[in-house]
Amino acid sequence: MGRRKLGPGICVHCLEEVEERNSDHVFPESWYPDSTPPNLEKWQVPSCIPCNSDYGRMERDLLIKLGLCLDPYDPASASIADKALRSLRPSAGHNRHDAEHRRRKGQSILKQALVGDQIPDHGIFPGLGDRWPDISGERSAILVPKKHFERITEKIVRGIIYVEDGRLVQQPYKIEFFVFADDATNPWMAAFDRCGKVYAREPGIVVRRVVAEDDGLTSLFEVKFWRQFKTYASVTADGDADTLSADG
Ligand SMILES: [Zn+2]
Numbered sequence: 001m002g003r004r005k006l007g008p009g010i011c012v013h014c015l016e017e018v019e020e021r022n023s024d025h026v027f028p029e030s031w032y033p034d035s036t037p038p039n040l041e042k043w044q045v046p047s048c049i050p051c052n053s054d055y056g057r058m059e060r061d062l063l064i065k066l067g068l069c070l071d072p073y074d075p076a077s078a079s080i081a082d083k084a085l086r087s088l089r090p091s092a093g094h095n096r097h098d099a100e101h102r103r104r105k106g107q108s109i110l111k112q113a114l115v116g117d118q119i120p121d122h123g124i125f126p127g128l129g130d131r132w133p134d135i136s137g138e139r140s141a142i143l144v145p146k147k148h149f150e151r152i153t154e155k156i157v158r159g160i161i162y163v164e165d166g167r168l169v170q171q172p173y174k175i176e177f178f179v180f181a182d183d184a185t186n187p188w189m190a191a192f193d194r195c196g197k198v199y200a201r202e203p204g205i206v207v208r209r210v211v212a213e214d215d216g217l218t219s220l221f222e223v224k225f226w227r228q229f230k231t232y233a234s235v236t237a238d239g240d241a242d243t244l245s246a247d248g
Pocket of ligand 1: 012014015047048049050051
């Protein structure tokens with residue numbers, strides 16, 4: 001899978017001016033489910049090589065952990081859930097070395113997993129909770145660093161602003177990450193429903209955005225992954241996202 005080489009310029013992620021860039025998928029290429037229409041145009045942005053590799057590593061790891069929590073029967077996530085399982089199955093290995101790599105990765109995820117009473121009531125990501133009726137003692141939970149949800153959300157926000165508006169998110173603007181328990185208690189929901197722009201690459205990702213008219217950059221973002229869970233972010237110059245959701 002060769003990445004498209006681009007010349008010198010600014011990296012959309014770290015904002016550094018660099019000599020060499022390549023093209024990075026805003027929604028990681030391997031995260032598009034098999035049910036994605038074949039000629040869908042995928043969002044791509046110019047990235048420096050270190051950012052691209054760094055995100056690539058995180059995205060591969062995160063995809064496996066999320067894949068283990070996704071619905072294996074929903075067409076939006078079936079191939080992702082399957083891919084996650086296969087990547088941990090030695091018998092799916094292409095050779096002995098690959099089989100061993102898969103076995104180790106599976107063991108490391110199992111070692112970190114929580115089972116039964118170890119699973120706390122709090123901290124379960126909304127939309128990624130229990131998928132089946134509770135079978136006592138057989139519940140298990142995968143640990144996913146919160147930082148990874150933050151990083152992938154920030155990347156998608158930067159990427160969409162670049163693709164849609166040709167703009168970079170630079171000082172004094174900053175991106176903050178949010179999670180809401182559900183739509184009913186989410187204070188931003190009315191604003192999204194009333195005036196959210198929609199950027200979709202279905203069924204993998206649907207993004208809604210409320211954007212301020214005066215600067216065209218201050219925004220609220222809702223990112224929905226595989227129709228199953230959502231993350232949120234604000235882009236503000238003064239850290240005050242409430243003006244956008246309250247007015248209008
Ligand atoms: Zn960079």
